[in-house]
Amino acid sequence: MKGLVKNLGLLLILIGVIILIVCAFTGNVNNNTLFMSSGALIVLGLIAYIIINKRITE
Numbered sequence: 001m002k003g004l005v006k007n008l009g010l011l012l013i014l015i016g017v018i019i020l021i022v023c024a025f026t027g028n029v030n031n032n033t034l035f036m037s038s039g040a041l042i043v044l045g046l047i048a049y050i051i052i053n054k055r056i057t058e
Contacts, residue, residue, distance in 0.1 A: 002013070005056065006052060006053065007051060008033060008048055008049075008052060009045045009046065009047070009048035009049025009050070009052060009053075010022060010045065010049060012040070012041050012044055012045030012047070012048060013041070013045035013046065013049070014039075014045075015038075015041055015045075016037075016038040016039065017042065018051070019034060019037065019038035020035075020038050023035070023038075025036075033044050035050035040043050055056035
């Protein structure tokens, strides 16, 4: 369980990047809602990664 929580930030970043890749390959480049949501996931993932890894020590 601790390993999943420790990697939560990386999972959020990965989900955001996958959304961007899918948008690029499908040609859906005019949808700002998808770009904002993927950008928010990436930023939240970075913040979560930093905060969680400062608090959890193995």
